[in-house]
Amino acid sequence: MKRLFDILSSFLGLFVLSPVFIFIMIWILFDSKGEIFFKQERVGLNGKLFKILKFRTMIPDAEKRDYKLLLVMILELLIVVNFCVKVN
Numbered sequence: 001m002k003r004l005f006d007i008l009s010s011f012l013g014l015f016v017l018s019p020v021f022i023f024i025m026i027w028i029l030f031d032s033k034g035e036i037f038f039k040q041e042r043v044g045l046n047g048k049l050f051k052i053l054k055f056r057t058m059i060p061d062a063e064k065r066d067y068k069l070l071l072v073m074i075l076e077l078l079i080v081v082n083f084c085v086k087v088n
Helices: 002-031 065-085
Strands: 035-042 047-056
Touching: 047 065
Parallel strands: none
Antiparallel strands: 035 047
């Protein structure tokens, strides 16, 4: 019974939110280049792999640029820490 409730409520939620999803898809399409959806394989319970599909909210090749973004964040943090040390 619980499984049936979960499935029916999921379909109802998708139906009710579909206009919002369509709006988000159009917004992403016109706002930036690249795909609308972000696809990734993740590790779940007991090491079981599963695929996830969600709206893309970052630049298209963010996974490939991860180390560059990390370096920029570290440099910005060092600048802030350096400023705080000088002020005190």
